Amino acid sequence: MTDTAYGPSYLYIDGEFITGGDRRHQDIVNPATGQRIGSLPHARIDDLDRALQAAQRAFATWRQSSPLERSKILRRVAELTRERAPQIARELTLDQGKPLAEALLEVNTCAEHAEWHAEECRRIYGRVIPPRQPHVRQMVLREPVGVCVAFTPWNFPFNQAIRKMCAAIGAGCTLVLKGPEDSPSAVVALARLFHDAGLPPGVLNVVWGDPAQVSHHLITSPISRKVSFTGSVAVGKQLAALAGAHMKRITMELGGHAPVIVFEDADVEAAAQLLARFKARNAGQLCIAPSRFYIQEGVYEQFLELFTAIYGSLKVGDGLAENTQMGPLAHARRVDAMDDFVNDALERGARVACGGQRLPGTGHFFPPTVLTDVPDDARVMVEESFGPLAPFTRFRDIDEVLRRANALPFGLTGFVFTNSIKTSTRVVNDLEVGMVNVNHFGITLAETPFGGVKDSGIGSEGGSETFDGYLITKFVSQASPA
Incomplete structure (x- = not known):
């Protein structure tokens, strides 16, 4: 046809x-x-x-x-x-x-x-x-x-x-x-x-x-x-x-594997709303998608609840259908890849907060998926998933999270949420990426340079x-x- x-x-x-x-x-x-x-x-x-x-x-x-x-x-x-x-x-x-x-x-x-x-x-x-x-x-x-x-x-x-x-x-x-x-x-x-x-x-x-x-x-x-x-x-x-x-x-x-770092002093509600909407863009199939979520211990549960409520409720369907908020993955092989990432994370002790399984019927559909308490050695934390998977993990302090965020060979972009000038300056200086977003999403504009470092x-x-x-x-x- x-x-x-x-x-x-x-x-x-x-x-x-x-x-x-x-x-x-x-x-x-x-x-x-x-x-x-x-x-x-x-x-x-x-x-x-x-x-x-x-x-x-x-x-x-x-x-x-x-x-x-x-x-x-x-x-x-x-x-x-x-x-x-x-x-x-x-x-x-x-x-x-x-x-x-x-x-x-x-x-x-x-x-x-x-x-x-x-x-x-x-x-x-x-x-x-x-x-x-x-x-x-x-x-x-x-x-x-x-x-x-x-x-x-x-x-x-x-x-x-x-x-x-x-x-x-x-x-x-x-x-x-x-x-x-x-x-x-x-x-x-x-x-x-x-x-x-x-x-x-x-x-x-x-x-x-x-x-x-x-x-x-x-x-x-x-x-x-x-x-x-x-x-x-x-x-x-x-x-x-x-x-x-x-x-x-x-x-x-x-490629990228963008770390998201949410500190305890951030506007947690605003961060959750922005990140949930942006994560769903193109079903997560973009190199600058937020793809590793590091949430400071004091706001982990609050952020998880807010993010999951928005992300898990998005309407998935044909891109031409009315009210569709997230479309299909571009290829059938990408759906298989999502299954593999989720299964690996679960075997390593992670839990599913929403989504987690391919949607039935025709088309290459996989739902918005949140994985919690994901260990750093899970594939979804090490490899770019290029899909609607949001893996969450906790961190204690800025030194720890920067070490973990910089541990991978990727260095395209990162997202930082904090109300502290001191904290944001430290992360901007020490995060090994070509582009940094602080408290909003502000890259890909015509007048701004787009590019990464390291393997990115x-x-x-x-x-x-x-x-x-x-x-x-x-x-x-x-x-x-x-």
Whole structure:
């Protein structure tokens, strides 16, 4: 069965939308129903080569383009994004599963990313260095790195792709992007947005296919100069090693396992409400989800009761259904993974406060689940669950909780709740993450950098740092003729 409201999917190469031929096609499935809703063409090797060659050819002129031209196109992308947001969001819900309201928020928020890059690309400045001799002029230039290749995930397909597109294109680079085969509609929509905004052929190319084959071909090609990846730590390390073997620049935004630290002096009710709602976003399938809950002993029971009452009562269902607050997991294998995490925690002495078992019927549904008194060696405390599991544990003092929170190799983001400036300053300084939220959620904005430390990645996306990974630094020292 195919949902007639779900549009066709294409390759986008050298300004052309391509499908059909003898290419392999993959079924696109609605995770809420398990039904086929579309078909996605996979790129052949000659398609990948054509995309690389188109990007190389386009770079010769795009690198010389005026920042005003790039800015105009990015602004038009923002305008078109808002105009088309309802349809883009609906298709995003159909193939990814998140509630329609969340999908619409993702698309509309991303219009700001296009606008931010439209402004920042006009401010890619070099500098003049005072020379040691009067007849010498020395300067630093920032130039686009060249043809970039990017790989984006299925959990926030519009958001993750537009960040890389805007940064590469705004910097004067050209791009070949492989989007997520399971939820492709958002990236197809982005290709259409840039096409209709007047982007020259070859500057942006979109391909699909077997991830290992496509990534190896694009990264090892002598044409590509930069690799950007968002996804798991394991895959990120493989791609980083491959890129390093060929001396390609990299930006890696990898997995997280965000600690939540709630101190006794916090506004416990406000913290519970914010965290319960945010934990349910995209069914917990986001790298910045709160995923390890460290609650100080004096407020543990109070916080647990408040959090569980909100989190356990959320309505789970089809993302297009009215009043749905949490949708399905994106894949059947993710439901199996949730079962494994819960069973392991229970075997180690944890208890279930709510949820804990997959929901019956069709679709990939798992309920909001709270696990209490979870030991630090449980898998759900050590590995990123990437689902609606909230494991709780107690702590005594700040030294103990920082030691436990920093014990893992992950370092993307963290959440801290306290009314003490002294406490918050200590945690901000000592928590080993790239982003810290204190008493609220304040990251992922267009004007703020997004990135982690340790195994959670290399480099940042967004903010004034957004173009750093797409520019080279050229030093010029020029003497006047004698």
